[in-house]
Amino acid sequence: MFFFYGVRKGGASMDVLVLVCALAVAAPDCQRSTAIHGFYAPDPKPDLAGCLREGLLYAARSGLVMADTYPKVFCIPQRSAEARASKIDKRE
Numbered sequence: 001m002f003f004f005y006g007v008r009k010g011g012a013s014m015d016v017l018v019l020v021c022a023l024a025v026a027a028p029d030c031q032r033s034t035a036i037h038g039f040y041a042p043d044p045k046p047d048l049a050g051c052l053r054e055g056l057l058y059a060a061r062s063g064l065v066m067a068d069t070y071p072k073v074f075c076i077p078q079r080s081a082e083a084r085a086s087k088i089d090k091r092e
Contacts, residue, residue, distance in 0.1 A: 014051045016041035017074040018059045030072045037064045044078060051075035 020037040021030035032038055041058045045051040055073030065071050 012077045013044035013046050014048070014075045014077055015044055016051050016055045016058070017076060018055050018062070019072045019074070020059065020062075020064045020069050021072060023068050023070060027070075027072065030070075035072075036069060037062075039064075045075075048075055 017038065017040055019030055019032065019035035021027075021035050025034050039058075039062070041054055043054075045054055052073055052075065055075070056071065059065050059071035059073070
């Protein structure tokens with residue numbers, strides 16, 4: 001499963017979030033709150049293809065994906081992540 005948030009403009013790098021969910025959890029319901037494991041890949045990727053490819057590679061190499069689970073990769077533009085963080089900071 002792959003998900004891309006926001007529209008990439010100006011070559012912004014993307015954070016790669018990998019969630020590992022149980023097969024019993026429907027793909028649309030696989031979110032941070034329902035995932036068995038979740039982690040960010042160590043290096044941001046400059047494009048969508050790199051994000052998805054690296055996300056799946058990190059998921060496979062992590063040893064966290066078992067026969068009864070599946071990985072879900074989220075590609076989040078860093079500007080979107082920064083904008084969300086700044087909104088949270090303003091609320092506090």
